[in-house]
Amino acid sequence: MLDTSEIRSSPLADLVTERLGGRTYLQERTVTVGTSIIQVLENNPNRLAYDLINESANDIRVSTDSTITATSGWLVVAKGGLFGMVYYDDGEGVGQALYAIAAAAGSVVRVREVIRL
DSSP states (O other), rough: OOOGGGOOOHHHHHHHHHHSSOEEEEEEEEEEOOOSSSEEEOOOEEEEEEEEESSSEEEEEEEEEEEOTHHHHHHTTTTTTEEEEHHHGGGGGGOOEEEEESSSEEEEEEEEEEOOO
């Protein structure tokens, strides 16, 4: 969990707290997807939004279904394809686990999550 002792109040923080009932933080990481299914995001009911950007030269597929295949799920195209969800459009689905599989090994994706404290 994020250490919140260093977070100071600001007009933006006040607006976020008013609208969402609490503070948020941004979590970013890089994940390597291969030809076997991996879990990219864990189930997290505190997640408000996420983006997944495919930085590799290979197409990938993502799904909330852990039995995803190379031909099922949502296509995230190579070299900058983007897939994301946000609570006000996608409801509670944004908090579900997300799985991925790639057309080739070594496919790097960047994942960014907005999480409510």
